[in-house]
Amino acid sequence: MASIKDVAAAAGVSVATVSRVLNAHPSVSADARSRVLAAVAALGYRPNAVARSLRTDQTHALGLVIGDVLNPYFTELARSVEEAARALGYSVIIGNADERPDLQDHHVRTLLDRRIDGLLVSPAPGDSPLLLDAARAGTPVVFVDRWIPGAEVPVVRADGRRAVRDLVAHLHLLGHRRLAIIAGPAGTTTGSERVTAFRDALAAYGLPLTDELVGHGDFQAASGRRVTEGFLDLPEPPDAVFAADNLMALGALDAIRARGLRMPDDIALAVFDDIPWFVHTDPPITAIAQPTGDLGRAAVRALVDRIEGRTAESVTLDARLVVRRSCGAPAPVLIPPTSPMRRSTPVQRSTP
Incomplete structure (x- = not known):
């Protein structure tokens, strides 16, 4: 070599x-x-950034690599991480992967070279050998929001399955039967998980999710518009579209408005990832809200536990459905979660 x-x-x-x-x-x-x-x-x-990162001293600096700094979800997550880290005496250096594994590895390598004490990462789609090498070599790593299956790394995430079931029940109650989804990249855990949850929820009502009603985007607005335009061009367009990410929902909204269609009369729109401006659209948009601030704080606590030699835990929090008028509901309604808000699973430190 x-x-x-x-x-x-x-x-x-x-x-x-x-x-x-x-x-x-x-x-x-x-x-x-x-x-x-x-x-x-x-x-x-x-x-060999991994080898150079092995050390006995601490810098009290954490690295945070997020999927897309323009995504309001990751902006809020970064803010909560920074606040929680500061309260524990750590500073945070942020890298924006822009949903690219090569750029993610660039940030991971740079952060290790800067001698950070640990890494918080929301993995981008695709392979990331450097990130896995860092975890295996003993660098404290915690995954937040997304994760890499099989890696012995604590994961702090939201479980949206119950919220998706609540959404499908809400759509079914309103009379929507032909439902489509703008899915995220299949190479991300959140992308595949949300499609599976949607499919399972539809099956409970005997509703099919055919291939023509599944469009894959890339967590960017342009892909949401492209997929929605494809749905609207079908001989039988869907009654409702579920966007598995807020930026793709923005693209879907653009496509719907460009066709002169009205929500919810002509088509319904719901979103995974609630953000503040959804209440200001006309009509306000029904969304699944993640406990983003709690996720950021839990991720920092898990990472600091690893850094300071304690056993870290994986943490799962429940997302919840926030009903507004974009699918036909007459007024905002909050459907609370019906399962425990926190579920923790001990994860041992990876062996170098």
């Missing part, structure tokens, strides 16, 4: 210059940067 010295020799620069290029330091010339990157590609070099 190539070393950083091999890269420096191939590029004709010093090891320090290679390090500065890999860490995006602005002091490196364009020519040197180009030669270093070419050498990295030719040699297949991957920095």
Whole structure:
């Protein structure tokens, strides 16, 4: 396996210059940067950030890598993480993965190089070997919202299955029978889980979820608009659309308005992930709300437990349905959760 010295020799620069290029330091010339990157590609070099992160001292800094800083859900999550960490004497460095595994690994590598004490990560779609290597090597890691199946890492998340069942019951009561979903990427746990919950809830009422009524987006507004336009072009469009993310719901709303359709008379719209401005649309949008602040605080507590040598716990909180008028309800109604709000499962520290 190539070393950083091999890269420096191939590029004709010093090891320090290679390090500065890999860490995006602005002091490196364009020519040197180009030669270093070419050498990295030719040699297949991957920095051993995991090994360099192993240490005995603490910096009292935590890393947080989120899926998309433009998503209001992650903005609120980051705020709660920062507040909880500060209360425990830690600062937080945030990296925006923009739903890209390569950018996620860039942030993970940079944060490890900055000697952070632990990582909070909401994994992006796709493979992330560096993140798993970090966890296996003993770096304290906690997954929040999403997770990587099989990884021995505490997970702090919301369970939306009961809320999805409540939503389908609400839609069925209002007379909606042909229901469609704008799903997130199948490569994310939240993307696949929400489709499964929706399908199971429909089955309880004997309602099918055919392939034409499932459209996959990427947690971005443009994909929500594209999928909704496809639904509206069907010979028999759906009665209601369930967007599995707030940004995709924004795209769905754009598509509905562009066709001159009215909610809920022509089509109903419901969303997973409530955000403050949903109450200001006309009509206000029915949504499944996650306890985002509680998730952020629980994730910080779990990570600090790992950092300070205590057994960490996975935590599951329940999402809830907030009924507004976008599906036909006459007035806002809050359907409270009917299962325990917190379920914890001990997770042992990963073995290096």
